[in-house]
Amino acid sequence: MPADTATPSLPAAPHAREHANEHHGTCCDHDHDQGSGPHTHDHGHAKANLLLAVIGGIFLLNSGLARLVYPDELFLSQLSAVIGAVVLAFPIIMAAIRDLLRGQLHIDVLVGIALLAAIVMQQYLEAGIIAFFMLIAITIEERTAIGAQTSIESLVKLTPARARRIRPGSDAEEEVPALQLSVSDVVRVRPGENFPADGKILKGFSTVNQASITGESLPVDKQVDSDVYAGTQNLTGLVDMKVTRVGQDTTLGRVRDLIVAAERTRLPIVRMIDQYSIYYTPTILMIAALVWFLTNDLMRFVYVLVIGCPCALVLATPSAVVAAIASAARLGMFIKNVAHIEVAAKIRVVLFDKTGTLTEGKLEVARLNPVEGVELSDLLAVAVSAEAQSNHPTAYAMRRLAEEAKLTWTTPSEFHEVAGKGVIATFPEGTFRVGRESWFRECKLDVAELGKSFKENEEYAGMSVIYVARNDQVLGWIGLRDAVRPGAREAIQQLTDLGVRHCCMFTGDHEIVARNVASKLGITEFQADCLPESKVEYVEKMHKLGAVAVVGDGVNDAPALAAGDIGIAMGAIGSDVAVNSASIALMNNDLRRIPFLIALSRKTRTIINLNLLFGMLMIVGGLMFFIFGDDVLNGVAAKLSMKASVFKASLAAAVHILGTLIVVFNSARLVRFGETLDHTPPAAER
Numbered sequence: 001m002p003a004d005t006a007t008p009s010l011p012a013a014p015h016a017r018e019h020a021n022e023h024h025g026t027c028c029d030h031d032h033d034q035g036s037g038p039h040t041h042d043h044g045h046a047k048a049n050l051l052l053a054v055i056g057g058i059f060l061l062n063s064g065l066a067r068l069v070y071p072d073e074l075f076l077s078q079l080s081a082v083i084g085a086v087v088l089a090f091p092i093i094m095a096a097i098r099d100l101l102r103g104q105l106h107i108d109v110l111v112g113i114a115l116l117a118a119i120v121m122q123q124y125l126e127a128g129i130i131a132f133f134m135l136i137a138i139t140i141e142e143r144t145a146i147g148a149q150t151s152i153e154s155l156v157k158l159t160p161a162r163a164r165r166i167r168p169g170s171d172a173e174e175e176v177p178a179l180q181l182s183v184s185d186v187v188r189v190r191p192g193e194n195f196p197a198d199g200k201i202l203k204g205f206s207t208v209n210q211a212s213i214t215g216e217s218l219p220v221d222k223q224v225d226s227d228v229y230a231g232t233q234n235l236t237g238l239v240d241m242k243v244t245r246v247g248q249d250t251t252l253g254r255v256r257d258l259i260v261a262a263e264r265t266r267l268p269i270v271r272m273i274d275q276y277s278i279y280y281t282p283t284i285l286m287i288a289a290l291v292w293f294l295t296n297d298l299m300r301f302v303y304v305l306v307i308g309c310p311c312a313l314v315l316a317t318p319s320a321v322v323a324a325i326a327s328a329a330r331l332g333m334f335i336k337n338v339a340h341i342e343v344a345a346k347i348r349v350v351l352f353d354k355t356g357t358l359t360e361g362k363l364e365v366a367r368l369n370p371v372e373g374v375e376l377s378d379l380l381a382v383a384v385s386a387e388a389q390s391n392h393p394t395a396y397a398m399r400r401l402a403e404e405a406k407l408t409w410t411t412p413s414e415f416h417e418v419a420g421k422g423v424i425a426t427f428p429e430g431t432f433r434v435g436r437e438s439w440f441r442e443c444k445l446d447v448a449e450l451g452k453s454f455k456e457n458e459e460y461a462g463m464s465v466i467y468v469a470r471n472d473q474v475l476g477w478i479g480l481r482d483a484v485r486p487g488a489r490e491a492i493q494q495l496t497d498l499g500v501r502h503c504c505m506f507t508g509d510h511e512i513v514a515r516n517v518a519s520k521l522g523i524t525e526f527q528a529d530c531l532p533e534s535k536v537e538y539v540e541k542m543h544k545l546g547a548v549a550v551v552g553d554g555v556n557d558a559p560a561l562a563a564g565d566i567g568i569a570m571g572a573i574g575s576d577v578a579v580n581s582a583s584i585a586l587m588n589n590d591l592r593r594i595p596f597l598i599a600l601s602r603k604t605r606t607i608i609n610l611n612l613l614f615g616m617l618m619i620v621g622g623l624m625f626f627i628f629g630d631d632v633l634n635g636v637a638a639k640l641s642m643k644a645s646v647f648k649a650s651l652a653a654a655v656h657i658l659g660t661l662i663v664v665f666n667s668a669r670l671v672r673f674g675e676t677l678d679h680t681p682p683a684a685e686r
Contacts, residue, residue: 052087053135059084060128081124088131089115110284114305117298118649129649130306136657163196164188166240178246185243189234198245201226206237284308291627299645300626306652307622312659316611319663323670324604331674332587333597340566340583344601347565348546350500350594351539354507354517355393355464356553357570358591359482363397366463367479371450377407379476383468385409386425386432390417394434394466397480420508420531422466430471436508438529440467445474464509487592489521494595498602502545506530506538506560535560551594568594596674603673611663618659626652 063080070076096112111134118127164173166186173188178196181187186202189195195208207219210232219235222228228241284305292301321338328335335341352358370379384402387395388411402409412425412432421442422435433443440447447467463479492503504525507514514528527538536559542548543565550557550564561567566583570591586593626633626648637647 049091049135052091053132056084056088056128056135057132059087060125060132063125063128078124081128085115085119085124085128085131088128088135089119092131092134109281110305110309113285114302117305118302123299123302123645123649125646125649127649129646130302130653132653134306134309134653134656160194160196164190181243181246183243183246186240187243188238188240190238191234191236194233195228195230195241197230197243197247199228199241199243201228202240202242204237204239206239207235209233209235280310287623295630297630299648300630303626303648303652304623306649306656307626308619309656310615310619312618312656312663313612313615315660315663315667316615317608319667320604320607320611320670323607323667324600324673327600327670327673328597331593331596332590333593334585334587336583336585341601341604343547343565343583344549344598345605346547347549347598348500349502349504349542349548350495351542351548351550351560351564352503352505352523353535353550353552353557353560354505354509354514355482357551358485358488358505358517358521360485360589361393361482361553363393363464363480363482365397365401365478366481368476369450369479370476371474374475377405379468379478380405381407381409382432382470382475383434383466383478385412385427386423386434386468388412388425389415390423392417392423393482394464394480395423398478433469434466436529437465437467437510440469440474443469445469445472447474447477450474450477464513484517484520485589485591487590491591491595492521492523494592495598498595498598500595500598502542504538504542506535533559536563539563549594549598551591568597600670600673604670607667607670611666614666615659615663618655622652622655 059080063077063084066077066080067074093112093115096109099109111130115127115131118124118130161178162175163178163181164187165176165181166172166188167174181197187196187199191206201222201224203224205221205223208222208228209219210229222239227244228234228239230245288301288304288308291304292298321341324341325335325338355361355363365380368376368379370376380398380402384395384398384407387398388409410427412427414426415423416425417423418435418439421439422433425432433440433445437447445467450467463481465477465479467477468475495503502525503523504527505514505518505521505523506527507517508530509528511528514526518524518526527534530538535557539548539550539560540563547565549566549568550560551568551570552561553570561569561583564583568584568586570586570589584597633648633651634644637644640647
């Protein structure tokens with residue numbers, strides 16, 4: 001079965017370039033559709049421009065060679081120059097005409113007018129040279145702007161087009177289109193093939209490369225009950241998997257949606273450029289007209305328009321943004337809105353949830369403490385029965401212990417989970433409650449004396465404690481432990497080194513537990529006994545200290561994630577709430593991605609500022625040189641034995657494309673940012 005054939009299960013995304021030029025055109029933009037949705041540039045358009053540039057370039061080269069070889073036969077040279085100029089200038093002039101017909105004075109108009117003026121003056125070779133370099137610049141911008149679309153296409157190709165489905169009631173395989181897979185189907189995946197959907201391993205053992213989703217550099221061992229994700233590669237073993245998600249609902253599908261969402265947003269700095277773009281084109285036209293009026297040199301008017309076309313300036317931000325998104329995605333970080341790249345650079349406070357974020361979230365029962373007269377098995381049986389329908393990590397931990405002890409439990413007739421507090425379940429024997437101390441006090445259940453055995457014993461420090469009651473009788477408490485996540489202390493130290501002034505933690509656990517975890521990680525500020533609403537209040541309080549990033553698991557912390565300037569969902573694989581509530585989704589649980597994100601955002605801001613500065617200097621310097629440096633340019637042309645107008649046209653276009661290339665290559669440095677993190681596993685905390 002081919003592993004790299006695209007499947008239509010992920011519908012084609014609109015090709016958005018709104019972050020680059022939603023409200024303004026560029027000399028590199030051919031199909032403005034203001035107000036009607038995303039632009040539709042694609043690979044075919046870029047290839048067409050490149051083909052025109054090659055064809056027109058051949059005619060220009062032929063014109064120059066004919067002039068050298070047959071200096072007395074100018075007709076052949078002139079005819080070749082005319083054909084080359086028309087082929088090269090036609091798409092640019094048509095774009096400018098479309099803008100004018102819509103009543104829009106975009107930047108495209110600058111080069112369109114320049115080319116028309118050169119052709120009217122019968123300066124065909126000069127017009128062709130300018131148009132040739134403009135088309136090359138168009139191709140560069142379009143290839144840059146479609147970087148995110150290329151990422152999407154690469155993701156789609158990860159999903160195989162066909163799958164081997166196991167027929168119900170037998171071990172026979174049938175090959176079916178991946179689109180026909182349904183939830184609960186059983187699929188067989190052989191070594192070297194990609195998984196066609198999200199699922200759970202039912203049979204077999206293998207090593208899986210899931211770098212395309214999580215950014216993990218090393219393959220991961222998978223066994224029975226392990227989760228696998230669409231588009232990841234089965235490396236070593238034959239496995240049967242039960243499908244849990246298909247098509248756009250898969251992890252790969254949601255990753256693709258995140259990239260689309262990021263592609264369709266724009267940085268605030270781009271919106272600022274939009275506001276000034278409506279003044280830019282008329283200003284350059286007035287400067288060019290003034291130069292023509294004062295010098296009576298129409299070709300100098302042409303050069304000013306060409307130099308004034310700010311492709312490098314327009315590319316300054318989108319090229320850096322595309323590179324930053326690619327760098328983050330390589331490490332399993334997906335940014336839903338590129339504006340958050342700019343916000344992340346200003347972060348001064350990072351708030352961490354404890355369970356599942358700073359800790360691994362895999363709770364284990366460490367202590368059963370029944371009251372006098374209650375058996376250990378009775379305490380556990382009541383707790384497990386009450387939590388039978390809960391998906392909370394606490395419930396999983398108690399069920400694992402009950403299974404190991406071969407203890408049976410019953411299913412309640414009624415079940416209700418009180419967010420952030422506990423659960424209440426109804427049985428023939430009465431009402432069972434499992435929850436926090438504060439909730440038990442609200443329910444008029446006295447746990448004060450029982451709680452002393454926990455609070456006054458250092459042996460229990462670091463345990464999360466829940467209380468268990470049957471009807472109005474408190475049966476005891478259960479203590480659970482959670483290991484600190486590998487790399488957590490290192491990540492917090494890196495945040496401090498980056499100048500993040502406050503690394504804080506909030507948790508619903510008791511203060512003793514919170515203090516124990518905070519001391520292990522070097523966190524000095526924390527808030528314990530937090531309900532979901534008090535977490536939001538804590539976030540709002542921290543806003544006074546600067547921009548706030550909230551890091552949580554995206555399930556219990558959705559309100560807090562939404563309350564921060566940016567919300568970062570940890571381990572977003574399989575969690576719809578994480579993707580929907582957070583600004584940024586981490587597809588793995590390596591906390592070192594967070595300082596990397598802040599460092600990347602600051603690097604991106606620096607690159608954008610450098611690009612903008614360079615673009616402005618190129619425009620201002622070029623305009624000054626071509627307006628006041630005519631004698632110098634003529635002297636250089638004479639030394640090179642070139643016609644002055646040909647030399648000036650070539651230089652104007654070359655300066656333009658050189659600026660564009662420098663901006664693109666400067667932005668491309670971001671793609672490799674963070675490569676060392678990609679290959680270094682986090683160290684376990686002691």
